[in-house]
Amino acid sequence: MLEVKNVSFAYSRTKRNILENISFAVKNNQCIAILGNNGAGKSTLIKCIDRICPVNKGAVLVDGKDVYNMSKNLLAQNISYVPQISASLNMTVFDLVLLGRKPYIKWDATSHDRNIVSDIIKKMKLEDFAMRYVSELSGGEAQKVLLARALAQEPKLLLLDEPTSNLDPRNQHEVLQIIKKISREHNTCLAIVIHDLNLAIRYCDHFIFLKDAKIFTSGTLEIVTPQNIEEVYGIHVNIIQHKGIPVIVPLPDKKMTEDKII
Amino acid sequence: MTENNVSQLQQYNTFIRRKKIVFFAVLFAAILIALFAVSAGSLNISVNEVFKSFFGKGDEMSRIAVLSIRLPRVTAAILVGAALAVSGAVMQCVLQNPLASASTLGVSQGAAFGAAIGIIVFGGGVVNSDSAATAVSINNPYIVSICAFVCGSLSTLVVILLSRFKKDLGPAGLILAGVALSSLFAGGSILLQYFADETKISSVVFWTFGNLGSAAWSELLILAVIFAVSMLYFMLNRWNYNAMESGADTAQSLGVNTKAVMLISMGVCSLVAAVAVSFVGIISFVGLVAPHIMRRFVGNDYRFLIPCSAVAGALLLIIADTFGRLIIAPVILPIGAITSFFGAPMFLYLLSRGLRTYA
Structure with a gap:
C-alpha cells in the first residue's frame, strides 16, 4: 500500500513548484497510471516517492511506514524504480539482475540471491540471454532485463517510468503483462508513468492526470473521459x-x- | 530448483571462474616479471640467488643489490602501478568517464607542483650530485607527500565541483578541465623553478622525469599503508560501483548514497595517486590504460575489475621500468618517459578498437 500525502517539490535553484500538494493512495495489487503532458511532473513524482528527489513538503508511506525515515537499504528493499533512460551497460544480464539483490547483500551475493536471480530470469523468459552483455540486446530485451533487476529487489512498490516507450507493439504488451502477472503473484503496488493512453486503460486500474504541477483528477476508468483528456492533453x-x-x-x-x- | 536453473547457475559460476582465472593469470605474470626484474641488471643474479637473498643467505654483493637496490625499486613499481591503476578504474566509474585517471584529470600535475613546493620552498629534498638518477633524494618524504596530496586534491576538487554543478559538461569537458588544470600546475612549477637556484631546479626536473629508484623503504611503507587502506575502501564499495554503472538514479534506488560514494572515492583516489606521484614523479597512462585492458577481460564488474586493475598496473610498471633499466644499461631511462612512450600508442590502439564502456 502506497500513500502519498500533500507532496510538494521544487528544484532549489528555480523555486518554481514542479509538484504541488499531490495526494493519492494505491492498494496492493493495484496498478496506477500517472498521466499528463511532457513536463507535467510525472517523472519527478515517482522520483519523489523513491527519495531520489527529496520532497519539500508532505509524506510518502509504504505499508504505513514513512519512506523518508528508512535507511537507504531498507528503502531499496521496499521500493524499486526503473528510470526512463538507462545507460548502455557493459555487464551481463545475470550480473545486472543480481544488482537488484544489492540492498540485501552484506559482503557478497549468497546462493539464495543467485537462486532468486535465476528464477526471475526464467519468469521473464530471458534464459537464453543470461550470459549475454546487456549492451548487445535489443531495446525490448534490455527493458525486460531492467524490469527483472527491479523485481529481484522484491519490492512492495514498483515504480516504472515509461517502461514501454522504446518497445515495439508486441513487446509493449508482453512487458506490461509480465509486470502485472508478477506483481499479482507478489502482491506489489505498481505505479507507471505512461504516455500511451490505450495501454494505460488496458492494463491499469487507477489513473492520475497531472496538469500544471497539480492533480487534475484521479480515480478509476470512469475518469478517463474525452473531456478530461482534452483538458489535460489539449x-x-x-x-x-x-x-x-x-x-x-x-x-x-x-x-x-x-x-x-x- | 529446476534443472534449467541449475544449468544457468553453473553457467554463471563458470563465467565468474573465468574472471578469477584472469586475475590469477595476471598475478602470476606479475610475480614472474617481478622476479626477473630483481634478477636482471648490470649485476646478473640468478633467481635462485634472489631467493637466497630474501632469506638473508647467499653472496653478500648480490644480497645488497637485491635487498637494498632492486627489491625497493620493484616494490615501488608494484605499489605505484597498482595505486595509479586502481585509482584510474574507480575514477572512471564514479565520474562515468572512460578517460578519467590521475594524469588526465590534472591530479598528477597538481601533485608534481605540490612536490616541487615541498622540495624548493620547504626544503623537503636535498641534492647530491653523484649521478643523474640519484640527483634528488628526498630527506623529508612526509612534507613532500603532504604538499603533493594538497595540490593533487585541488585538481580533484575542481573536477568534482565542475561535474556536480555543470552536469551537461560531458566526458570531453571534464578531460578539457584536466588539460587546463595540468597546464596551470605545469606553469606554477615552471615559475617555482624560475626563482629557485640551479641545484634545486635540476632536482625538480629530475624528479618530474619519474624515478622508481628514488623511493626508500620508509616512503614505500607510507604508500603501502595508504594503498592497502584505499584498496579496502574500494573493495567495500565494489557493489556500489557496479550499481553506479547503471546511472545515478538507478544506483540511488538500489540504496547507494551516490554523492557520498562519489566524493569519498574521488578523495581516496586522489590521495593514493598523489602520494604515489609524490614519491616517484609523474607516471602517465598506467592509470588510464591498465583498467581499460582489464575491462576487455572482466567487463565493468568492479568485484573483479578493481583487483585485476591493481595487478595489471603493477605488471605494466614493472615491465616498463625493467625495460628502462636494461635497454641501454647501465643508463637507466626515466620511467615517466617510458610509460608515456608506450602508454600513448597503447591507448590510441584501445581507442581505435573502441573503449568497451559507456558506448
Missing part, C-alpha cells in the same frame, strides 16, 4: 468500444483538415 478524442475493449481515438481538428495534413 487533443480531441473519442472513446469507442471495440469488442468490449475501450479504445481512445484521437480526432482530427478543423485546422488539420483545412490544411490537408490528414
Whole structure:
C-alpha cells in the first residue's frame, strides 16, 4: 500500500513548484497510471516517492511506514524504480539482475540471491540471454532485463517510468503483462508513468492526470473521459468500444483538415 | 530448483571462474616479471640467488643489490602501478568517464607542483650530485607527500565541483578541465623553478622525469599503508560501483548514497595517486590504460575489475621500468618517459578498437 500525502517539490535553484500538494493512495495489487503532458511532473513524482528527489513538503508511506525515515537499504528493499533512460551497460544480464539483490547483500551475493536471480530470469523468459552483455540486446530485451533487476529487489512498490516507450507493439504488451502477472503473484503496488493512453486503460486500474504541477483528477476508468483528456492533453478524442475493449481515438481538428495534413 | 536453473547457475559460476582465472593469470605474470626484474641488471643474479637473498643467505654483493637496490625499486613499481591503476578504474566509474585517471584529470600535475613546493620552498629534498638518477633524494618524504596530496586534491576538487554543478559538461569537458588544470600546475612549477637556484631546479626536473629508484623503504611503507587502506575502501564499495554503472538514479534506488560514494572515492583516489606521484614523479597512462585492458577481460564488474586493475598496473610498471633499466644499461631511462612512450600508442590502439564502456 502506497500513500502519498500533500507532496510538494521544487528544484532549489528555480523555486518554481514542479509538484504541488499531490495526494493519492494505491492498494496492493493495484496498478496506477500517472498521466499528463511532457513536463507535467510525472517523472519527478515517482522520483519523489523513491527519495531520489527529496520532497519539500508532505509524506510518502509504504505499508504505513514513512519512506523518508528508512535507511537507504531498507528503502531499496521496499521500493524499486526503473528510470526512463538507462545507460548502455557493459555487464551481463545475470550480473545486472543480481544488482537488484544489492540492498540485501552484506559482503557478497549468497546462493539464495543467485537462486532468486535465476528464477526471475526464467519468469521473464530471458534464459537464453543470461550470459549475454546487456549492451548487445535489443531495446525490448534490455527493458525486460531492467524490469527483472527491479523485481529481484522484491519490492512492495514498483515504480516504472515509461517502461514501454522504446518497445515495439508486441513487446509493449508482453512487458506490461509480465509486470502485472508478477506483481499479482507478489502482491506489489505498481505505479507507471505512461504516455500511451490505450495501454494505460488496458492494463491499469487507477489513473492520475497531472496538469500544471497539480492533480487534475484521479480515480478509476470512469475518469478517463474525452473531456478530461482534452483538458489535460489539449487533443480531441473519442472513446469507442471495440469488442468490449475501450479504445481512445484521437480526432482530427478543423485546422488539420483545412490544411490537408490528414 | 529446476534443472534449467541449475544449468544457468553453473553457467554463471563458470563465467565468474573465468574472471578469477584472469586475475590469477595476471598475478602470476606479475610475480614472474617481478622476479626477473630483481634478477636482471648490470649485476646478473640468478633467481635462485634472489631467493637466497630474501632469506638473508647467499653472496653478500648480490644480497645488497637485491635487498637494498632492486627489491625497493620493484616494490615501488608494484605499489605505484597498482595505486595509479586502481585509482584510474574507480575514477572512471564514479565520474562515468572512460578517460578519467590521475594524469588526465590534472591530479598528477597538481601533485608534481605540490612536490616541487615541498622540495624548493620547504626544503623537503636535498641534492647530491653523484649521478643523474640519484640527483634528488628526498630527506623529508612526509612534507613532500603532504604538499603533493594538497595540490593533487585541488585538481580533484575542481573536477568534482565542475561535474556536480555543470552536469551537461560531458566526458570531453571534464578531460578539457584536466588539460587546463595540468597546464596551470605545469606553469606554477615552471615559475617555482624560475626563482629557485640551479641545484634545486635540476632536482625538480629530475624528479618530474619519474624515478622508481628514488623511493626508500620508509616512503614505500607510507604508500603501502595508504594503498592497502584505499584498496579496502574500494573493495567495500565494489557493489556500489557496479550499481553506479547503471546511472545515478538507478544506483540511488538500489540504496547507494551516490554523492557520498562519489566524493569519498574521488578523495581516496586522489590521495593514493598523489602520494604515489609524490614519491616517484609523474607516471602517465598506467592509470588510464591498465583498467581499460582489464575491462576487455572482466567487463565493468568492479568485484573483479578493481583487483585485476591493481595487478595489471603493477605488471605494466614493472615491465616498463625493467625495460628502462636494461635497454641501454647501465643508463637507466626515466620511467615517466617510458610509460608515456608506450602508454600513448597503447591507448590510441584501445581507442581505435573502441573503449568497451559507456558506448
